[in-house]
Amino acid sequence: MKNYTINKQQDSALFNALAAFSAIALSLLNCR
Numbered sequence: 001m002k003n004y005t006i007n008k009q010q011d012s013a014l015f016n017a018l019a020a021f022s023a024i025a026l027s028l029l030n031c032r
């Protein structure tokens with residue numbers, strides 16, 4: 001059960017990084 005919680009935290013951290021990257025990419029595209 002503990003490992004499952006750790007994995008979920010890693011997944012959400014990865015998702016947050018991906019969301020931040022997409023937001024940056026979108027803002028760069030909008031600047032052009």
